[in-house]
Amino acid sequence: MTGRAVALSAVAGANRGALRRHNLGTVLRAIHLAGPISRAELTDLTGLNRSTIGDLAARLGSLGLVREVGATDRGAPGRPSILLECSPDGASVLAVDITVKRLRMARVGLGGQVLRRHEVPLTDRHRSPGEVGRLLREGADLLRPRDVGSVGVGVGVAVPGIVRPTDGRVHAAPNLGWRDVPLGSLAATALAAPVTVGNDADLGAWAEHLRGAGTHAGNLVFVAADIGVGGGVIVAGSLLRGHRGFAGEIGHIPVNPAGRPCRCGATGCWETEIGLPALARAAQRAGATGLPELLALAGVEPERVRQALQEPTHWLAVGLATLVAAYDPEVIILGGVLPQWWEVSRVEIVDAVAGTLAGRAGPARLCVPVLGADATLMGAAETAFSTLLADPEGCLASHPAELGGTVSVHAAPVLLPSGA
Amino acid sequence: MTGRAVALSAVAGANRGALRRHNLGTVLRAIHLAGPISRAELTDLTGLNRSTIGDLAARLGSLGLVREVGATDRGAPGRPSILLECSPDGASVLAVDITVKRLRMARVGLGGQVLRRHEVPLTDRHRSPGEVGRLLREGADLLRPRDVGSVGVGVGVAVPGIVRPTDGRVHAAPNLGWRDVPLGSLAATALAAPVTVGNDADLGAWAEHLRGAGTHAGNLVFVAADIGVGGGVIVAGSLLRGHRGFAGEIGHIPVNPAGRPCRCGATGCWETEIGLPALARAAQRAGATGLPELLALAGVEPERVRQALQEPTHWLAVGLATLVAAYDPEVIILGGVLPQWWEVSRVEIVDAVAGTLAGRAGPARLCVPVLGADATLMGAAETAFSTLLADPEGCLASHPAELGGTVSVHAAPVLLPSGA
Numbered sequence: 001m002t003g004r005a006v007a008l009s010a011v012a013g014a015n016r017g018a019l020r021r022h023n024l025g026t027v028l029r030a031i032h033l034a035g036p037i038s039r040a041e042l043t044d045l046t047g048l049n050r051s052t053i054g055d056l057a058a059r060l061g062s063l064g065l066v067r068e069v070g071a072t073d074r075g076a077p078g079r080p081s082i083l084l085e086c087s088p089d090g091a092s093v094l095a096v097d098i099t100v101k102r103l104r105m106a107r108v109g110l111g112g113q114v115l116r117r118h119e120v121p122l123t124d125r126h127r128s129p130g131e132v133g134r135l136l137r138e139g140a141d142l143l144r145p146r147d148v149g150s151v152g153v154g155v156g157v158a159v160p161g162i163v164r165p166t167d168g169r170v171h172a173a174p175n176l177g178w179r180d181v182p183l184g185s186l187a188a189t190a191l192a193a194p195v196t197v198g199n200d201a202d203l204g205a206w207a208e209h210l211r212g213a214g215t216h217a218g219n220l221v222f223v224a225a226d227i228g229v230g231g232g233v234i235v236a237g238s239l240l241r242g243h244r245g246f247a248g249e250i251g252h253i254p255v256n257p258a259g260r261p262c263r264c265g266a267t268g269c270w271e272t273e274i275g276l277p278a279l280a281r282a283a284q285r286a287g288a289t290g291l292p293e294l295l296a297l298a299g300v301e302p303e304r305v306r307q308a309l310q311e312p313t314h315w316l317a318v319g320l321a322t323l324v325a326a327y328d329p330e331v332i333i334l335g336g337v338l339p340q341w342w343e344v345s346r347v348e349i350v351d352a353v354a355g356t357l358a359g360r361a362g363p364a365r366l367c368v369p370v371l372g373a374d375a376t377l378m379g380a381a382e383t384a385f386s387t388l389l390a391d392p393e394g395c396l397a398s399h400p401a402e403l404g405g406t407v408s409v410h411a412a413p414v415l416l417p418s419g420a
Numbered sequence: 421m422t423g424r425a426v427a428l429s430a431v432a433g434a435n436r437g438a439l440r441r442h443n444l445g446t447v448l449r450a451i452h453l454a455g456p457i458s459r460a461e462l463t464d465l466t467g468l469n470r471s472t473i474g475d476l477a478a479r480l481g482s483l484g485l486v487r488e489v490g491a492t493d494r495g496a497p498g499r500p501s502i503l504l505e506c507s508p509d510g511a512s513v514l515a516v517d518i519t520v521k522r523l524r525m526a527r528v529g530l531g532g533q534v535l536r537r538h539e540v541p542l543t544d545r546h547r548s549p550g551e552v553g554r555l556l557r558e559g560a561d562l563l564r565p566r567d568v569g570s571v572g573v574g575v576g577v578a579v580p581g582i583v584r585p586t587d588g589r590v591h592a593a594p595n596l597g598w599r600d601v602p603l604g605s606l607a608a609t610a611l612a613a614p615v616t617v618g619n620d621a622d623l624g625a626w627a628e629h630l631r632g633a634g635t636h637a638g639n640l641v642f643v644a645a646d647i648g649v650g651g652g653v654i655v656a657g658s659l660l661r662g663h664r665g666f667a668g669e670i671g672h673i674p675v676n677p678a679g680r681p682c683r684c685g686a687t688g689c690w691e692t693e694i695g696l697p698a699l700a701r702a703a704q705r706a707g708a709t710g711l712p713e714l715l716a717l718a719g720v721e722p723e724r725v726r727q728a729l730q731e732p733t734h735w736l737a738v739g740l741a742t743l744v745a746a747y748d749p750e751v752i753i754l755g756g757v758l759p760q761w762w763e764v765s766r767v768e769i770v771d772a773v774a775g776t777l778a779g780r781a782g783p784a785r786l787c788v789p790v791l792g793a794d795a796t797l798m799g800a801a802e803t804a805f806s807t808l809l810a811d812p813e814g815c816l817a818s819h820p821a822e823l824g825g826t827v828s829v830h831a832a833p834v835l836l837p838s839g840a
Contacts, residue, residue: 217663218663219662219663219667235655235660235662235667236658236661238656240655240747241656241748242639242655242747242748242749243637243638243639243748243749243750243784244748245748246748247639247655247746247747247748248746248748249744249745249746249748250745250746252741252745253741253742253745253746254675254738254741254742254776255674255677256677257675257676257677257678257738258677258678266741266776266777318674318677321672321673321674321686322673322674322742322746324669325669325670325672325673326667326668326669326670326673326742326746326747327660327662327667327746328661328662328663328664328665328666328667328668328669329662329663330663356674356686357686364663
């Protein structure tokens with residue numbers, strides 16, 4: 001109640017400048033996510049009138065963020081539309097995905113295009129926070145915005161751990177061996193740029209919601225299965241965070257009371273049954289050296305592969321049924337290593353989930369990420385764009401810079417609450 | 421994105437009348453939930469300025485909804501405050517809680533006071549939707565607003581089932597034996613009044629969030645355990661609904677693969693392990709005739725009772741650990757029959773949850789409902805007040821009536837006081 005009242009008074013007290021700032025960000029966000037797009041479509045999408053759209057688009061053009069692209073006939077009669085898209089010389093961000101085995105980085109342009117990539121393996125020797133900081137700096141140097149023709153407005157980092165949203169402190173990332181690592185400030189220092197840190201599964205969920213398998217789903221779960229299993233949950237169009245930002249820790253749902261000890265100290269957590277080590281054991285029981293060899297057999301001996309994965313498939317279904325009961329998502333997106341598994345055991349997985357749900361209120365649609373292995377990286381990019389999208393003029397006016405460059409970024413105060 | 425833009429344009433286009441309407445509702449909501457309250461506290465709580473608060477409070481007074489109460493010295497120096505509270509002659513609602521064994525009804529005044537109650541047992545013979553409709557009409561007649569000195573503005577109904585929010589259709593309420601029952605329209609016809617229907621656990625969660633154990637918790641779970649187990653989940657201050665309104669079906673989280681068949685058709689659902697039938701079996705194993713006899717022993721032989729509940733306590737903990745992993749709530753409120761169990765096995769429950777979480781990110785605080793057995797009923801009342809709180813003048817001006825329509829709502833013509 002208090003929240004609503006305060007939100008109202010903020011709206012009531014907002015001046016025309018704040019409103020225009022919000023609208024400018026709204027139009028830029030629409031072009032960023034849906035471009036190339038006509039002014040008429042922008043009018044429909046944003047609810048703003050044609051002349052306002054025209055003014056705002058012109059302003060975004062003069063800021064160098066948006067440009068017109070050639071007339072396109074969309075099959076409608078009359079003269080073809082001029083479409084708007086994000087300018088390739090406009091803003092860009094540095095996106096970082098820290099996984100157990102790899103450090104993946106990309107410069108991503110406004111509009112969502114990957115402009116350049118850089119990837120290095122992470123061995124035990126390179127997995128310390130200090131070493132990751134050094135690798136980040138090296139990678140960022142190779143992916144400087146000026147080398148790829150756009151202005152850097154921020155850095156987004158994905159990490160397989162529990163992250164405090166306010167400052168990017170990693171409470172725990174067990175598979176990296178990290179505990180209480182100030183990753184946000186560490187990366188900001190290494191890169192001399194503003195940094196946003198998020199949980200990998202949260203960012204995967206967010207990217208798939210904005211640009212992937214869940215663009216029309218306000219309620220979805222993204223399952224990121226690797227050595228551990230993480231979850232990103234979108235609820236009514238927003239990321240579910242919980243009280244301390246730890247919601248969606250679905251890898252630690254207890255599914256098998258007779259199961260193995262989990263590295264968290266508990267027994268039979270979902271990730272002990274469907275994570276990579278469990279899949280490797282299943283592969284070995286079927287006579288393969290490991291999961292890659294087993295999956296390589298899928299084209300030749302699919303039945304043998306399915307048999308080998310029968311027990312993990314059962315536990316996958318138990319966990320998915322739990323997600324349906326807990327969140328009632330429209331879509332569950334199977335990320336990480338799950339797409340390969342899905343490809344070979346699709347029928348078995350769907351049957352097992354239906355069996356576990358036993359005909360209760362229809363299950364969610366299961367699918368794999370549209371963005372593939374880039375889902376998490378793209379989610380990191382989207383969080384890094386958020387300051388620019390909230391206030392394009394303010395963000396650019398504060399002279400952003402990355403990596404010793406000429407500009408630095410500060411978020412302007414956001415007067416209008418989102419969703420107001 | 422579209423949603424935000426549309427919401428913004430709605431705000432941008434809102435006239436002073438709409439803003440004032442919203443503010444009038446905001447102030448009434450604050451007095452309803454936090455009264456008796458001073459004008460100065462209202463200023464703090466709502467962010468509105470003193471003179472606006474004064475105008476709005478005067479208007480609420482002239483509508484008969486709010487009154488001043490005697491000066492109270494709150495320990496501060498200076499002259500004591502005049503406090504505002506909801507008028508006992510103001511609006512009221514009819515709240516209904518349909519459980520498997522009982523139909524509970526109450527007339528609840530604005531401000532949250534229960535003015536009068538009525539309760540009838542529900543036997544197998546009385547549990548059909550038509551029969552419940554008849555009992556509702558009888559009960560509503562006994563709880564007419566004019567008999568208790570206030571004006572009825574709506575009806576809220578809680579039901580232990582999956583409810584479509586738009587029209588109150590009950591998709592399934594297995595323990596009532598209901599499937600696809602149009603309870604919303606059935607009750608509206610029986611009572612000749614606007615009716616809002618909600619899931620019992622959702623409404624319990626909502627009431628505890630507004631007035632109970634979770635007033636400061638934006639993220640909480642309310643566990644309603646009876647024959648079945650339901651869940652109401654508050655996420656960032658809003659009720660979690662999911663794609664089809666089925667989120668929080670926590671009774672059907674699969675916890676025990678070696679467990680019993682659930683009435684839903686699946687195996688080992690949480691409610692098969694902690695619902696009343698499981699507790700009755702545990703009681704019988706300990707030599708008691710049933711759960712009531714077992715619990716009656718708690719004062720005399722607490723250790724025997726704890727022993728008897730040992731296995732259910734284990735499964736209670738497994739389910740609670742799942743809730744922590746899924747939602748990261750600040751508080752988990754143990755409703756339904758759980759408070760009695762909590763009273764005798766509190767230490768064991770806390771230990772079992774800690775054991776299941778194995779030291780991972782701290783567990784939620786466990787507690788019992790502050791509103792006790794009335795949580796669900798009060799939640800039903802709160803949903804029934806929502807129309808009035810959204811637009812007090814509009815709601816009263818639309819001449820609502822309950823049960824035969826003899827009561828019309830406002831005595832005086834609604835004229836805006838000068839200066840408003």
